[in-house]
Structures are given as structure tokens and as C-alpha cells.
Amino acid sequence: MEPASHSFEELLDFTLKRMEAMKKEGVRWVSVNPDWLSPLEPANYHSPVQEREKSDSTSPSAPPTPRSREVPPLSGLQKPALKTGERKIDSSGPETANPTSSRNQLAAPKAKTKPLDLQKLSDQELNAGMDRLRAEALQCQKCPHLAESRRNVVFGVGNINADLMFVGEAPGMDEDLQGEPFVGKAGQLLTKIIEAMGLSREEVYIGNALKCRPDTPGQAYGNRKPTPDEIANCLPFIEKQVELIRPKALVALGASAVEALYGEKVYITRIRGQRRDYRGIPLMPTFHPSYLLRNSSHAVKRLVWEDMLEVMEILGMPISEKQQGYFKK
Numbered sequence: 001m002e003p004a005s006h007s008f009e010e011l012l013d014f015t016l017k018r019m020e021a022m023k024k025e026g027v028r029w030v031s032v033n034p035d036w037l038s039p040l041e042p043a044n045y046h047s048p049v050q051e052r053e054k055s056d057s058t059s060p061s062a063p064p065t066p067r068s069r070e071v072p073p074l075s076g077l078q079k080p081a082l083k084t085g086e087r088k089i090d091s092s093g094p095e096t097a098n099p100t101s102s103r104n105q106l107a108a109p110k111a112k113t114k115p116l117d118l119q120k121l122s123d124q125e126l127n128a129g130m131d132r133l134r135a136e137a138l139q140c141q142k143c144p145h146l147a148e149s150r151r152n153v154v155f156g157v158g159n160i161n162a163d164l165m166f167v168g169e170a171p172g173m174d175e176d177l178q179g180e181p182f183v184g185k186a187g188q189l190l191t192k193i194i195e196a197m198g199l200s201r202e203e204v205y206i207g208n209a210l211k212c213r214p215d216t217p218g219q220a221y222g223n224r225k226p227t228p229d230e231i232a233n234c235l236p237f238i239e240k241q242v243e244l245i246r247p248k249a250l251v252a253l254g255a256s257a258v259e260a261l262y263g264e265k266v267y268i269t270r271i272r273g274q275r276r277d278y279r280g281i282p283l284m285p286t287f288h289p290s291y292l293l294r295n296s297s298h299a300v301k302r303l304v305w306e307d308m309l310e311v312m313e314i315l316g317m318p319i320s321e322k323q324q325g326y327f328k329k
């Protein structure tokens with residue numbers, strides 16, 4: 001057996017054994033670094049055998065490998081069927097979902113696409129509309145399991161007249177406790193990013209696609225990705241917030257935020273930095289700050305910063321030489 005194949009199988013065996021052990025210990029959710037799973041995306045994954053075939057096919061004499069053979073079933077990664085009483089470990093997190101799994105397909109209703117009237121509302125209309133929406137969210141029970149487990153509905157925070165609005169995924173533990181989005185470590189990093197842009201947290205608006213913390217029964221800590229049903233239930237709130245605020249630019253933090261707003265499956269590593277249009281508003285997809293906490297290389301920080309520089313351009317903000325040079329080395 002060739003060394004590459006040997007180490008792959010050993011690693012796979014070790015991973016499966018470890019997950020089985022965790023499952024027996026009652027763990028239901030594990031978070032996985034998106035970068036580790038990126039090679040397993042159907043478009044990227046090649047078994048060791050296929051990797052060899054691919055490299056063979058690059059030799060002048062080898063015939064080209066048909067595209068269909070580059071997307072194998074992940075049969076080697078499938079876990080044995082669960083026995084009665086065993087609980088499923090869900091490894092889905094940002095970008096970790098298998099796009100062919102029905103659990104990870106976004107459920108109807110689809111996101112709104114109709115262009116918005118971007119003329120700002122009067123203060124009176126805006127305040128009344130936001131108050132009504134907040135009151136509705138605070139008593140929302142559309143996801144009974146989340147309504148039961150939440151400590152607070154995390155509606156949103158900031159300037160409802162803002163030109164810039166950030167949309168994240170869902171509240172975590174700190175946010176659930178304080179009732180405010182992005183107050184944990186990732187939130188502190190987001191605040192630094194906002195300040196590096198020359199703005200304050202109070203000048204922008206920050207909200208999440210999901211207003212209640214995704215529950216993790218049996219676990220005091222840890223986060224999980226919202227399910228498509230939860231996102232579908234909650235989507236009208238963030239849509240309405242955008243409709244009321246009518247910002248000049250949106251920043252979607254992480255894959256889940258983009259998926260919620262557009263109703264489509266995305267991989268943030270592929271689409272970040274590519275300016276989009278959300279109902280007439282320029283939208284910049286970028287990495288979630290929690291990804292930056294796990295991948296704090298200058299290169300990744302620079303990517304996010306370049307996204308923010310583009311947002312500043314969209315907003316017509318002045319950009320200093322110092323700002324231009326952040327994270328360039």
C-alpha cells in the first residue's frame with residue numbers, strides 16, 4: 001500500500017472510532033474546522049485511488065479522466081447505522097454540511113428577492129415598525145424547542161438608521177445570556193473590525209438570521225448550525241429588519257447568513273469577497289469572525305479586511321493609507 005493511502009485510511013479509522021466513543025459519551029454535536037472539510041466537498045474530494053488516477057491522467061500518454069469519476073460517493077466516510085437508543089452525532093457547522101443531504105437543503109419558504117424601495121423611512125415609521133417587529137420576535141414560539149431553551153430572544157442591536165448592516169448566523173451562549181448579538185469573543189472581534197473601518201458599533205446595525213440560540217440538549221456548552229426549518233421560521237424577521245433599515249450596504253458573516261438571505265447552499269470559501277446584490281442592496285459575503293478566531297493568519301485577516309475595504313468604497317467612506325495597509329505584512 002502506498003504511504004498516502006495508508007495514512008488516509010488510518011486517519012479515517014481513527015476519526016470514526018473517536019466519533020463512536022464520543023457518541024457513547026452522549027455528545028450530540030461536534031464542531032469541525034471548515035478548512036478540514038473543504039477537501040471532502042463533492043467537487044474537491046478525491047479518494048487516494050482517484051488522486052493517483054488524476055495524477056496519472058496528467059501524463060502525456062494517459063487518456064483524460066471523465067469528470068463524473070472525480071465525484072465519488074463518500075461511502076468510505078459513512079458511519080454504521082445507529083443501533084436503537086444510540087444518538088446521532090451531528091458534525092454540521094459552518095460549511096460542514098454535505099450538500100447532498102436532505103437535512104442540509106434549505107427548506108421552503110424561499111428567501112424574498114423582490115427589489116426594495118431604498119428610500120429611507122421617516123423616523124416615526126422606522127421606530128414604529130421596528131418596535132412592532134421586536135415585540136413580535138420577543139414572544140415568538142415558531143420553534144418551540146428554541147423558545148423553551150432560550151434565555152433571551154436576540155433581536156438585533158445598533159442604529160436602525162444605519163447605512164451599514166451586518167448579518168450573522170445565530171446567537172451563541174453569551175448572546176443568549178445578554179440578549180445582544182455578537183458580544184462574545186467573535187463579537188469583540190467584529191467590534192474591532194467595525195472600529196478599524198472608522199465606525200463604531202453604535203453607528204451600524206447588527207442582527208442574526210436566527211434570533212434564538214440553537215439548542216444543544218444535554219450539553220452546557222457548544223454551538224450548532226441552525227437547521228433549515230429554524231432558518232425558514234425566522235427568516236421573515238431579518239428580512240423585515242433589512243426592509244425597515246434599508247442600509248446602503250450589507251455584510252453577511254459566514255455561509256449561514258448568505259444561505260438564509262438567498263435561500264441557496266453556498267460555500268463561503270468560494271464566494272467570500274464576491275459582491276452580490278440583495279434586493280437592490282450591495283451585499284458582501286465574508287468570513288464569520290469566529291472563523292477568524294480559529295484561523296488567525298495574516299492572510300485570512302487580510303481577506304476579510306479587503307472585503308471591508310470594498311464595503312467602505314461602496315459606502316463612499318474615505319480610506320487612509322494606514323487602512324489600506326492593514327495585514328499586508
Ligand code: SF4
Pocket residue numbers: 137140141142143144146147153210211212230233234
Ligand atoms: S428562532 Fe426565530 S422563529 Fe424560531 S422561535 Fe426564535 S424568534 Fe421565533
